[in-house]
Amino acid sequence: MPKQKTHKGTAKRVKVTGTGKLMREQANNQHKFEYKSSTRKRRLDQEQVVSPADAKRLKKLLGI
Template identity: 85%
Template sequence: MPKQKTHKGTAKRVRVTGSGKLMREQANNQHKFEHKSSRRKRRLDQDQVISPADTKSLKKLLGL
């Protein structure tokens, strides 16, 4: 049986913490900053934990 390949698109967007949680970048934090408030930009800068409902399917894509 062939090896399972890692889904590279997912691997570039998701990282695994030491405790096994999956983290992702917050959306809307790439460009057009001049009309966003400082408070909003600080909030967007933080990584988000992926919900438990999505974790199972994403771990499969990552080969975990």
């Protein structure tokens, strides 16, 4: 069997923590900041933990 390749699109979007959790960027944080409140922009800037329902599939794509 050949080696499984890492899905590079996923690898660029998801980071694995030391404890094995998957972290992702929050959506709606790229443009159109003029009409978003400062509180909302600060909240969107934080990384989020990937939901358990998606984590299993993403780990397979990352080869973990």
